[in-house]
Amino acid sequence: MAIEKEVKEGKTKYYINPVDCEGCGVCHLVCPEDAIEVHDAINGEWFISETRFGPMSHARLGIAEENSGRLVTLVRDHAVNLSKKYEIKNNLIDGSPGTGCPVIASLTAADYAVIVTEPTVSGLHDMKRVFELVKYFGMKKPRSSK
């Protein structure tokens, strides 16, 4: 939670720190006083574009807006619809960096994954976590080149 307490001149005030808030809405769900309102926000836009390789489903985030699993799921669902419409057998999904909800959403229903990382301690750490996710989703092992 990003809810912080401030005591000033004997009065206690609670507020949501916008820097720490992930926008999950849990505080709205659990608040017994119904004191928290949640409003929809436009964080970006999704598109379907034509490329020389075929149609592409993609999105553009607003400045300083965070990606979300919902946005990735929406883009992925549009890609699946395009595949059906144009009888495309394979979809290539460019996943998000890190290990959060957008990565989980991009791995959902995928057959294979290629994990790309940078040669740093945090890069190795994230790669191991994504590998655990890949195993969790039970993706097929690629055929041996031998």
Ligand code: SF4
């Ligand atoms: S929306 Fe989520 S992260 Fe933000 S204050 Fe509420 S519970 Fe915390």
